[in-house]
Amino acid sequence: MSFGSELQDIQAVNSYLINDLAFIQEFRDTIKERISIEKDYIHKLENLQKKCSQKNDKRGLTLTVGSVKLPNGDTVIPKNSTFQKSYDKFLKKFEESIKDRNDYVEKLNSLSENIKLSVVKKEEIRKKHLDYSSRINTEITNMCTEADKNETKFREACNNTDAMKKKIEKNEDEKSKKIYDQNIIDMNNKMNMYILSIKVANAYNDKLVNVENKNVLDNMQELHESLVEYYKSICKDYLDSENELMEKLKSTNNKTVDYSNKIDLSNDIALFIQYNKKEWKSPEVKTFATIPLWKTTGDIYTKDINAITFLRNTSLKLQQNLSIIKDDINSKNKELEGINSVYQTYKATPSFGDPNEIYQKVVDAKKEIALLQLEELKCEVQINAISEAIGGTEMEIIPHNFKNKNFIKQTVCSCCGESLWRKGLSCRECGYSCHLKCELNVPPNCTKQKLPKNKRATISSYPSSEKKSISTIPTSVTVSQLSTYSSKSVQPTSKTKNPFLEDDTDDDDDDVLDSANPFSSSSDLQIDLPTMIAAYDYTKQINDEVDLHAGEEVTIIEPDKGDGWIKVSCSSGTGLVPANYLVPSNSSDKKEGNYTTSNNDYSSPFMEVIKQAKVIYDYTGQMDEELTVTHNDIVTFIENSEPGWIKVKNETNGRIGLIPESYVEYIST
Numbered sequence: 001m002s003f004g005s006e007l008q009d010i011q012a013v014n015s016y017l018i019n020d021l022a023f024i025q026e027f028r029d030t031i032k033e034r035i036s037i038e039k040d041y042i043h044k045l046e047n048l049q050k051k052c053s054q055k056n057d058k059r060g061l062t063l064t065v066g067s068v069k070l071p072n073g074d075t076v077i078p079k080n081s082t083f084q085k086s087y088d089k090f091l092k093k094f095e096e097s098i099k100d101r102n103d104y105v106e107k108l109n110s111l112s113e114n115i116k117l118s119v120v121k122k123e124e125i126r127k128k129h130l131d132y133s134s135r136i137n138t139e140i141t142n143m144c145t146e147a148d149k150n151e152t153k154f155r156e157a158c159n160n161t162d163a164m165k166k167k168i169e170k171n172e173d174e175k176s177k178k179i180y181d182q183n184i185i186d187m188n189n190k191m192n193m194y195i196l197s198i199k200v201a202n203a204y205n206d207k208l209v210n211v212e213n214k215n216v217l218d219n220m221q222e223l224h225e226s227l228v229e230y231y232k233s234i235c236k237d238y239l240d241s242e243n244e245l246m247e248k249l250k251s252t253n254n255k256t257v258d259y260s261n262k263i264d265l266s267n268d269i270a271l272f273i274q275y276n277k278k279e280w281k282s283p284e285v286k287t288f289a290t291i292p293l294w295k296t297t298g299d300i301y302t303k304d305i306n307a308i309t310f311l312r313n314t315s316l317k318l319q320q321n322l323s324i325i326k327d328d329i330n331s332k333n334k335e336l337e338g339i340n341s342v343y344q345t346y347k348a349t350p351s352f353g354d355p356n357e358i359y360q361k362v363v364d365a366k367k368e369i370a371l372l373q374l375e376e377l378k379c380e381v382q383i384n385a386i387s388e389a390i391g392g393t394e395m396e397i398i399p400h401n402f403k404n405k406n407f408i409k410q411t412v413c414s415c416c417g418e419s420l421w422r423k424g425l426s427c428r429e430c431g432y433s434c435h436l437k438c439e440l441n442v443p444p445n446c447t448k449q450k451l452p453k454n455k456r457a458t459i460s461s462y463p464s465s466e467k468k469s470i471s472t473i474p475t476s477v478t479v480s481q482l483s484t485y486s487s488k489s490v491q492p493t494s495k496t497k498n499p500f501l502e503d504d505t506d507d508d509d510d511d512v513l514d515s516a517n518p519f520s521s522s523s524d525l526q527i528d529l530p531t532m533i534a535a536y537d538y539t540k541q542i543n544d545e546v547d548l549h550a551g552e553e554v555t556i557i558e559p560d561k562g563d564g565w566i567k568v569s570c571s572s573g574t575g576l577v578p579a580n581y582l583v584p585s586n587s588s589d590k591k592e593g594n595y596t597t598s599n600n601d602y603s604s605p606f607m608e609v610i611k612q613a614k615v616i617y618d619y620t621g622q623m624d625e626e627l628t629v630t631h632n633d634i635v636t637f638i639e640n641s642e643p644g645w646i647k648v649k650n651e652t653n654g655r656i657g658l659i660p661e662s663y664v665e666y667i668s669t
């Protein structure tokens with residue numbers, strides 16, 4: 001089956017070929033566009049490569065030996081790190097890959113040029129075929145025209161012969177007869193000419209249409225086939241070049257990977273160490289700075305009973321802290337063990353998740369343990385030093401069982417003899433009362449029975465005559481305030497760790513009141529501020545304090561935040577004064593908010609103004625009537641149900657219950 005044997009329409013086949021050629025031309029345009037994309041890309045890659053190289057030059061030796069200054073201002077060292085070398089190779093391979101891309105562009109360019117030339121040639125062939133076809137048509141037309149002309153001539157001759165015949169029939173003469181004979185000859189000749197030209201025209205038609213035209217069509221088919229074959233070859237060339245590029249890139253990239261696999265970490269680390277090693281500096285040893293006037297030495301002073309009492313109390317407290325820390329370390333270690341085994345499981349089974357996240361937890365736990373161990377060391381060093389200085393526990397120790405207490409009425413510190421008001425300590429067993437700051441100076445000589453009030457004062461020396469046969473340190477000592485180890489890393493989660501919750505309520509003393517002091521919570525209140533009266537003169541010691549004059553009324557700006565200081569406004573200005581220098585104001589002025597702490601009613605007018613508070617620590621309710629709150633919850637104050645505890649409504653979930661007051665911060669409404 002071929003065009004020649006099946007088709008006759010040269011024009012249809014001609015447009016088919018024109019479309020073929022246009023398609024090849026379009027394919028060439030595609031390649032040209034591909035070249036321009038590649039060139040743009042190469043341009044961008046070149047810029048990137050240049051940028052990386054410049055950065056690499058600027059980086060100098062930082063990947064090799066860090067930013068150490070080389071001796072004699074050298075900028076080059078004899079050997080580079082394998083890390084740096086690997087990156088240098090990376091940049092070199094990057095450059096090579098750009099070259100490969102340029103080669104690729106070159107190939108596409110020559111392919112495009114080749115197509116251009118081929119299209120021109122094929123176009124010429126197409127035209128030749130078409131020319132030959134039209135030449136054939138012209139020949140046929142010419143032959144037909146000639147036959148038509150011969151027919152006309154023959155008909156003219158016939159007419160002439162007819163006319164002469166009629167003339168002779170009328171008047172037969174010799175001359176006419178001769179002309180008539182001549183006409184007959186002429187007519188026959190013309191007829192023969194006509195017949196011959198018809199034969200030639202038919203022969204031409206037969207030959208040109210049936211043979212030559214078929215040949216042209218077959219040749220045109222051949223051209224079409226060659227164009228398709230040509231497309232196949234250029235398409236292959238085009239894609240082959242791309243594959244070739246890919247192969248080159250792959251091999252270049254593999255080499256780059258090989259270089260990075262050659263990084264020798266231990267070698268590089270040794271190189272860095274070599275250039276960064278400096279003389280080992282021992283940590284600074286602190287020495288005691290002696291003061292000649294007092295003849296101080298670096299030894300712990302143990303020459304009087306007060307000092308020994310202080311040291312012994314300090315040691316006791318440190319031992320309490322130490323046991324808490326040791327417990328914490330133990331539980332942290334158990335936690336670490338757990339995390340570690342989880343980590344090992346994750347490492348062994350990657351489908352569980354990212355082991356690195358677990359590893360971070362391991363690191364965190366180790367850090368927490370290390371910090372706890374520092375606290376442990378801090379306690380142990382002090383305990384050992386004290387024990388060395390004062391010897392074994394030869395002395396009997398009967399520690400007081402202190403609790404926090406709010407002294408509402410003016411009383412006297414049994415230790416230092418000074419006025420004691422508001423925050424202080426009281427022994428549960430003997431009733432001994434003292435300042436928080438005096439705790440460590442109190443001799444551990446609890447009588448274990450309540451003395452009449454008038455005999456409680458000033459037992460400040462250590463009565464060695466009252467020795468009792470208790471030689472071990474009781475473990476039930478109440479550490480009223482963990483001043484050394486203040487659970488910095490541990491959020492208060494249980495009642496026993498919260499100093500506020502140790503207030504004793506079943507106290508039968510009439511001179512103290514464990515009522516909630518509205519000032520015991522720190523808050524910035526935008527209300528009419530309460531007033532108090534200065535009980536004593538006070539002379540300011542440092543800048544942020546003010547002088548007090550006994551008897552003057554002062555306005556409370558900021559209540560005691562737990563440090564024993566109140567910010568007031570008074571005749572000498574605004575500043576801090578010791579809380580225990582102030583007594584409640586009894587003024588009966590119009591202010592409803594006058595502050596009367598002798599009132600047993602917890603919901604003082606001052607409290608009524610406070611409506612809401614923000615939770616500052618998570619608290620998990622331990623008993624039925626307690627509430628669980630979360631950091632940043634807003635609670636609405638309902639009442640002070642017992643000292644240190646407030647009844648609130650949790651605005652987050654509407655639940656009502658008790659929470660420690662110290663877990664919230666009041667907010668003004």
Ligand SMILES: [Zn+2]
Binds near residue numbers: 414418434
């Ligand atoms: Zn005191």
Ligand SMILES: [Zn+2]
Binds near residue numbers: 401429
């Ligand atoms: Zn006592």
